[in-house]
Amino acid sequence: MMQKKSKSAPYYNIGQLRVEYWNKLKIETSDLRRCHKGSTNEKVHKQNVRDLLKELKGVESFFAFPGKERIQKFENAFISNEYASLAHMVAETTRQLLGDSYKSNPDFIGFDEQSMDSAEEHEQYHSIRKNHFEVLFVDNITTEDEQKLKHSLRTLRSPGDKFTYDVLIQRSFQDAMIALLFNHNIQAVVIRYAPPYYSKQITPVIKPYAEEVLKHDFSSKSETDLGPFMGELIKQFRPELDTYYVTDTALGHLKGSTIKGFNRIFYQTEDIQELHLTIIRGIAERYNTPFFSALVEYSQKPTGVFHAMPISRGNSVFKSRWIHDFGDFYGRNMFLAETSATTGGLDSLLQPTGPLKKAQEMARDAYGSLYTYFVTNGTSTANKIVMQALVKPEDVVLIDRDCHKSHHYGLVLSGAYPVYLDSYPIEEYSMYGAVPLEQIKAKLLKLKEAERLDKVKMLLLTNCTFDGLVYNVERVMEEVLAIKPDMIFLWDEAWYGFAGFAHNYRQRTGMFTANKLYKKYNSANYRRRYNEHIRGLKNGEQSSLPDPDKVRIRVYSTQSTHKTLSSFRQGSMIHIWDEDFRRKTENTFLEAYMTHTSTSPNYQMLASLDVGRRQVQLEGFELVEKSIEMAMVFRAKVNDMPQLSKYFDVLTVHDFIPDKFRQTGLKEYYSKNEGWNRMEEAWEKDEFVLDPTKITLFIGKTGVDGDTFKNKFLMDKFNIQINKTSRNTVLFMTNIGTTRGSVTYLINALLKIADALDEEFKALNDKEKEIRDKRIHSLTKEVPPLPDFSYFHPTFQAVPGVPGGHLREAYFMAYNENNYEYVPLEDCLSIMDAGRILVASTFVIPYPPGFPVLVPGQVVSDQIINFMTALDVSEIHGYRSDLGLRVFTEKALNNEKPRTPNAKRPIEKKKKQLI
Template sequence: MIKAKTKTTPYYNIGQLRVDYWNKLKIVTAELARCHSGSANEKKHISDTKSLLNDLKGVAVYYATPGLARIQKLENALSKHEFVSLAYLVSETTKQLVGDSYRSNPEFLNFDEHNIESVEEHDQFNTVRKNHFEVLFVDNMSMEEENELKKSFRSLHVPQDKFTYGIVVQRSFQDAMIALLFNHNIQAVVVRYAPPYHSKLITPLIKPYIQQITKLDFSSKPDTELGPLIGDLIKQFRPELDAYYVTDTALGDLKDSTIKSFRRIFYQTEDIQELHLTIMRGIGERYNTPFFSALVEYSQKPTGVFHAMPISRGNSVFKSRWINDFGDFYGRNMFLAETSATTGGLDSLLQPTGPLKKAQEMARDAYGSQHTYFVTNGTSTANKIVMQALVQPGDVVLIDRDCHKSHHYGLVLSGAYPVYLDSYPIEEYSMYGAVPLGQIKNKLLQLKAAGRLKKVKMLLLTNCTFDGLVYNVERVIEEVLAIKPDMIFLWDEAWFAFASFGTNYKQRTGMFTANKLYEKYKSNAYKKQYSAYTKSLDINDVSIMPNPDEVRIRVYATQSTHKTLSSFRQGSMIHIWDEDFRRKSEETFLEAYMTHTSTSPNYQMLASLDVGRRQVQLEGFELVEKSIELAMVLRAKINDNPQLSKYFDILTVQDFIPTNYRQTGFKEYYTKAEGWNRMEDAWEGDEFVLDPTKITLYIGRTGVDGDTFKNKYLMDKFNIQINKTSRNTVLFMTNIGTTRGSITYLTNALLRIADELDEEFKSLNTKEKEILQKRIHSLTKEVPPLPDFSYFHQSFQAVPGVPGGNIRAAYFLAYEEENYEYVPLNKCLKVMEEGKTLVASTFVIPYPPGFPVLVPGQVVSEEIINFLTVLDVSEIHGYRADLGLRVFKDNVLNRHKTITSMGAMGMNKLNKNSKNKKIKN
């Protein structure tokens, strides 16, 4: 077990530090401007200003705007004692930086670089310019050469350009990598000449935020190899960026790996205009939205509508006296884009050949998959598509019992036999964690011992879970493939669509891991490592390394784009990285896709998926980082405020993840005493980690249960919407749409709730206080047990005594009313004590948490009844309190058991006869 002391920092990330230091500088320089000349206060503020400028210089060097030129301008004003001018420049810079408006008007911040003197020139630079980005040049050039470079590229811009860019130059390998980590404005990288390895710019202030860079060790490599190496590492840290290489090396001497690492390679003698045009074209290609653009163009065409859909072009709406308010609300463009046509520049979702096909290919490239498909009726349907495409009746699927109900219904449709896996319980907060790898492997080994491993087709896990538990995807895939080398993995990433665009996150996604492992297993280095490893194994040891000669990488991920990225509701995607897709699965996948996909998909939803892809490719890195930052800010606000911490706690990593699944010893993201803990090592090594954008607020001490807190306080009083509660928690989530104002509003609401609770508690009489204390005791101490999956009744077991159940047979057996009966919940335990076995005939799904505690064919256990009895949730799907629990009748179970046994015997006899016949032939 690896234990590491976690380093702490006063700021979560460099962006938070940068903004805070500019704000500090604004306050200090404003005070300085008001000081009397020669006073002690003036001397103190001058000293403070120098210190802050020096700190900011160590950060600004990694940005083009506001860059070193602005810091030097401020230092110059300070040295000349031009304090009023200094304060003004700092104030304007801070305002632009904090408000993000500098990227619409980037030249304003750095107009001092361009020797602007006239009012006309200033007004020209002060014109609003959209879509500004930065280009990183890696080149150990002089300052004179840098200024000349910037001037040359600036001269190539023309007023018709859609985009503008600034240039930031880094002179070493380490500084280039730090810039990629810090600067989310960078959209392209140009590597020129051979950079030295070590940085001369790293200051103590930024050291805590660059551990991912400083722990890289390529210092022994010659400088000539560092440039191409940057191209490789960009794919790891910022794969969405365009990378270019400028060299003098002859084409015949360039390595294939170098050629593949860069979008294009230039030679030093080539004109920089070609490089400029290539940079602009690269951004233009990512900016392109094939289907959205086609839909916009179509909507502007004058047409005569003689196909279905009266609502098309808004004709049935705007001419109506009774529903024209509907048209006014949505606007004309919504209806102009409504059509059932698949021609005229549009496309068919079921068999795309035009803009939709191109849009899906661009999404494929953005997410690092081999194939990506748009889904217009949510990830529930995406899950059923994948399940039906890959498994058939009789196949075995290892599945997280706590996964979304769509997977369970997918099993019914496909006829596969589920082997349910139990997540570890978090009983104190009435929720489940995730499935330990050890349990998955144990189930596989049981199936192997029973001769059933060949029937195992898929492992299905939810990553991340609703509450934010994230698997170590690489470790799970590797150790499972070591037992079952052709296993198909379905990762339900409904809540994880954003993860491909976060530095820490992407390593725990299905597509990134599939790419990584495919390259790893085909390398000679891995083959040598595997050979040496297998020689060290004892005969009874279970390998944790897959055999490179047998292993197949087959990974699928379903994502709710609408949940965490920009898309209309129900907009989802299926991503595929399957080296056997073309040979084994493509035809069945397309059949399943057509089975579940509407022939009349919503074009606005498809367009939103196209635009959502554009957004994450161009600003996903920044937006994901900001959503994490805001989640961390909320944690600090609640933990640091004595009024809030009186009633509320933010649950920490150690609250969610037991010690044995945290190999690094990482416990929590933030403490008031120590500040922020760096999470990089935990995300790289621990079996489970906690997604910081999922913020679980413990409310047990309020005496109010989660559902009441959600409705009575958050919704009714403050119109704050949340998705999930438990008995004593509520879950808040930040996303790329969360703003600082939203965090402030939530904090204010919680403060007002805390004040209201203060007043309410003070007004209670003695008896009322006793009742309150009982409620608090119940919510904090009397936690209901969380039941595991029991087992399938022998009538519905795939093979007696072996994990796996025939959920499909049980599901359809309950279609006939005479096959089931109802038992009141309060009588179930008594009936069971009398010797009757209760077997569920339907899914029973309490909401929350929203996953089945019973599935058709499952034996009802005492723990499950106790759990259902003490549940205080608003709804339980599949259960009616007035009727009771719906279970199979005994005579039906006995009859079905006999039929099942005879069917199994018949199948065995048939298989035996077929085998003998084959041998004779």
């Protein structure tokens, strides 16, 4: 989780603290071993070791490894002055802990490798690769009973088990919840009876990292309710975990919510073997990958191939003298798994009934949706599928203008009328933020006033944006549903697929929020609150709460699994939480799915989606947390190292989000003087937050523009690849594959770039310095304008004076080459000043920023021309510099039946505020 860190604990999370403390202990015990007896140095190191052991004992109480027993061995060796033995044990434990080797060789945890006598023992030690995890038992038992429980469970192990586990005992509610926040290895929780509430083992070093638990006080709950309530909380914080309840409460007295809330309920008198087998079975179910396993099995079958695809089984490759290297590069398994068959143990993506169906159901459960569909053409196709499935010609869609271009093309295909929403500009860095909620509501109320609210079908927003802006999904949905209770929400989560596996992030996802609001609006408490709210409204006042009798929860999320999780390129998913799906949408959705989905999908990609789901269910919590930690480490290094901060700045929350959208006032995640700032409150309350894994580096002080920095410096010199730049920034992203080594390499590269810039600047003569200073001034002070969406020309307005444009009509009107002409960009302003209205006949999409600055039917404004003139990027889709801007001819506009009379340019400019 993300907690505020005090100066006495200057680490981002407990994992970082743990690593640092173990490394310090390793160094101190090594130094202590070499000290002369009775020397001043020995006294200093003894005190340091004593302090570190005390602190680590408190931290390690929340982990099964290295465990209390091993810590006790360290203390005994320290008290006995056995410093060499202590140093060896600490070094070995640190190596196992930091290298995660204990997870692969669990049966040898605590085993001293140097004491192995035979080669066979060494071979066995290094060959064991069982998946290992920890089971949290919550029970206020004695130390003696704890040892009996661990022994009983250990005796139930079998050599044939695919998994092994250790037991972690926590004796209070608070300790159990802290362990769940700290310990990524926990995969199952067994709550036995009713544990006491308060912890007795929270030390000062732990406290700053446990605030997510300590800020709540549930101690007033009865002992009978505390166990089941913990089960509910676990599903909020760690929903991927298996939860079990051990009780003596008679079945007749157990609440329905308790029975449904756990994977299984046991009684104390039942055999502990049944509990053990159930725990192993629960892990095996999540580990199962139906389609990947089916594909592996298929690839091993001897077959005769008489269908399409000569590449199948690798026959056309490995028998070739000319492309054999292609086969050598990818390996035989890739080709053995290639087939166009949908039987023989495999399945059809268009009508799955076997392993693909099961794989999608398991993904549904993992991501918290009602339905999940795999997509093999990327999220661009997923977006078009959802758009075509849900909206028809003349429906109205509210859409953020700077969303991915696939949504705009989806509008063309569907024939819906877009109402474009403008994100607030971040002009200093040549990028856009996100769409304020007030603007969305203002557009809706205007449509309601024009009696067009019944035509509004969908709100489409990008969450999170490429640059990391994340919406308050719950607030947006609640306030929109208060105006339009049957609104369909499409959250483009292309860059947010990982968010369901970290608590703060999860709260701002479409699926989590849909489930939460559905339960909320169907509760008696909400109905009472709504009725009180309605009674307090003045005549004609708009309710800010949705009507529970009218509201429908209809939410769709499209995710680029391949962008942030483990999947082959173009592997994506559509997640659906739509209570009306079966009744209203399933048929049209499946038609759209078949329209856009290949009849020959890539099986390797589908298998990767299946395996990626397994990964996030079993280690997503850990991997996402580590990716955030890596981003925070990078932020700290750039801030703290003078050579880096001389040329580079990591843009902060304050840089990205105006004050009025940050209700908690959080300005930055890290500063050199104050350390880490608290984040969870901002993620709970603020209208917008910044995803810390998106790191925007301001490079204006280098005098090098973003595109040049990306190619000439990062790629050409260091082979560092990034996706996005702006005029004066470059964007780095951490993900579940980011390692400490890769972050270190990036910092090393930036330091070398900074050193090279030092040398280059020293060598400049006066004239060259003047040129350099002008470049820096341009990149840091001369801010090009960022245009808003102007408006649709009256010819393409759905209804005069009302938001909504006929994008499809304008798009296809340009299929006739007689309807458009080219105007040189440098001539546009003078032509517009002379009174002609220029109307775009095509999408114009500069990269960056990567979204349309003009769409077909849109009136060209002064601001748009100024923006395009100031652009220093070479890639602009829909625009050719040698020809100019492609616009509709005046004759074409005049011949087209107008929806409102044409007007002179000054009058059109007034309409901009309305449309």
